[in-house]
Amino acid sequence: MxxxxxxxxxxxxxxxxxxxxxxxxxxxxxxxxxxxxxxxLTVRDWSNQPVVNESLYALVPQELHRFLKERRNNTYTQSFINGTLVASGSVGSSGSDDIGEREIAEIRRQVERVNAEQRVFNIEAFGPLASDVPVIVVQVHDRLTYLRHLIISLAQAKGIEQTLLIFSHDVWNPDINYLIQNVDFCRVMQIYYPYSIQMYPKIFPGESPNDCPRNMRKEQAMNLGCTNAQYPDLYGHYREAKFTQTKHHWWWKANRVFDQLTIMRNHTGVVLFLEEDHYVAEDFLHVLRLMEHTCRHSCERCNVLSLGTYLKTYNYYADFSKKKELLRGLKRQESASGGSPIRQGQEGDSTPLSNRGQQLASAPSWAYQLLPGLYQHYQKAEVIPWISSKHNMGMALNRATWEKLRRCAAQFCLYDDYNWDWSLQHVAQTCLPPSRGAGVAPRVDSGLITMMMRAPRVFHIGECGVHHKKENCESTTVIAKIQKVLRSAQNNLYPSQLTLTVASISKRTKLRKGNGGWGDVRDHELCLNMTALPELQLLS
Known part of the structure; x- marks a missing residue:
């Protein structure tokens, strides 16, 4: 037992x-x-951006490497947001799916505060803004790597210290704020589009649960009773917030900069519009001022200045209207080099001049082996009616032109196209009176007449965006090629004068249907109210 x-x-x-x-x-x-x-959690990357790789450093002067450095992401790191410390883990996602209501409310409070303060950084170092200097406005979403290189290119521009650089955001992101608030080469201001999807993810202007699906037929939508059933676009589709936001942001930004910022109250110069995936040549401000001067003396009806073009559609060799001119340039180069043929291929290439001319004339857009003797068009500008697909990059206008555009708010806001540039072209064709004045004139009347540099000073480096998605959106290839172009053209930058030519357009661009995506009456009202009611508050 x-x-x-x-x-x-x-x-x-x-x-x-x-x-x-x-x-x-x-x-x-x-x-x-x-x-x-x-x-x-402590190492979570709120910006959804890859770490800067070594190949990017190779493209940047060492003294500007500071703009490539990542903000440390941990629970002890805090982000200076216009003078206020905000914990990195509390706000700042580039999207809205992974942040809660409290964080969204905090972002709204910060945006309201920053927009009300209108703080200008570095004004102590550079002094008050002169009334006639260019103001540069950059529309920013969340592509941090591209933005780094835009800032680096701006830092190398001659005369940048005289300007005001305004960044207009539709995403609150501590990494982007950290980058921008480390810009020390000019005056800097940040403004925030206050009706972004990030701040209103589940109600308009975002997408509310009761919104009609994009591809639902109107009859089905009416039977379902979804919110915007009565307002499909021209093609029978319902709105998508991610596409409508860009047009809203552009219109709000223009209204904000010209009409609502205190520092712009007495500004008489031009406002240059850039985007986060642009890149500028070092002489872009010199050329912009030269274009302003040329407008006043030789083309009074030119009311838009265009510094950019899309390189994939730009061929430096094909810029000559006749092959004979190209061949003459080749012969001049051959004579200047003592009679020895110009080598475009491997050493020992004995391709006849005529054949080489044909090869060069048909060279692909990315062939950047430019000949110094063919750089004459670096001081040429073209006068042409404004076309949205060609002249929307590096576009500058003054207050007089803006006031005419603002009076056409209805035509801009009611046009069924989610693209701001197509909407602007619609305004030029239907609302603005033909631009008049002395000097060079295009053969076709238009409300917007642009003076466009034949050789661009603003370049597009973005491989991905709203419409284009690729596996590698951070490729350095485009940036490297643009730098090669600018190095080759170094001796032809900073022209002393411009030569104007008139584009050979004999017919007015036809009025066309919009691209759709903008049929919802709520988008119309929000857009119109940005001009009529600058202090508009949305119901949450």
Whole structure:
């Protein structure tokens, strides 16, 4: 009997020991899992951007490497947002799917505060803004790598210290804020589009649960009773917030800069519109001022200046209207080099001039082996009616032109096209009176007449965006090729004067249907109210 009792006690102790060991193991495993989870949270990349790689550093002067450095992401890191410290983990996602209502409310409060303050950074170093200097406005979404290189190119521009650089955001992002607030080469201001999808992810202007699906037929939508059932676009589709936001942002930004910022109250110069995936030549401000001067003296009806073009459609060799002119340039180069043929291929290439001329004339857009003797068009500008697909990059206009555009708010805001540039062309064709004045004139009347540099000073480096998605959106290839162009053209930058030519357009561009995506009456009202009611508040 006693032996049996001892056996029971021993078994009980063994069971307790096993239970204790099991609990200890579970506790240890749970502790380790929590530690790993915390570490993962502390290093979370809110900007959804890859770490800057070494190939990017190779494209940037060493003294500007500071603009490539990442903000440290951990729980102890805080982000200076216009003078206020905000924990990096609390706000700042580039999207809205992974942030909660409290964080969204905090972003709204910060945006309201920053927009009300209108703080200008570096004004102590550079002094008050002169009334006639260019103001540069950059529309920013969330592509941090492209924005870094735009800022780096701006830092190298001659005369940049005289300007005001305004960044207009539709995403609150601590990494982007950190980058911008480290810009020290000119005056800087940040403004925030206050009706962004990030701040209104589940109600208009975002997409509310009761919105009609894009491809639903109107009859089905009416039966379903979804919010915007009565307002499909021209093609029978319903709105998508991610596409409508860009047009809203552009119109709000223009209204904000020209009509609502205190620092712009007495500004008489031009406002240059850029985007986060642009890149500028070092002489872009010199050329912009030269274009302003040329407008006043030789083309009074030119009311838009265009510094950019899309390189994939720009061929430096094909810029000559006749092959003979190209061949004459080749012959001049051959004479200047002592009669030796110009080599375009491997050493020993003896391709006849006529054949080489044909090869060059048909060279692809990315062939950047430019000949110095063919750079004459670096000081040429073309006068042409404004065309949205050609003249929307590096576009500059003054207050007089803006006031005419603002009076056409209805034509801009009601036109069924989600693109701001197509909407602007519609305004030029239907609302603005033909631009008049002395000097060079295009053959076709238009409300917007642009003076466009034949050789661009603003370039597009974005491989991905709203319409285009690729596996590698951070390629350095485009940036490297643009830098090669600018190095080749170094001796032909900073022209002393411009030569104007008139585009050979004999017919007015036909009025066309919009691209759709803008049929919802709520978008119309929001857009119109940005001009009529600058302090518009949305119901949350």
């Amino acid at each position: 006693r032996g049996t009792a001892v056996g029971i006690v021993g078994a009980s102790r063994a069971n307790r020991g096993f239970l204790v060991r099991t609990l200890a193991f579970v506790f240890l495993a749970t502790f380790l899992w929590l530690q790993l989870h915390v570490i993962n």
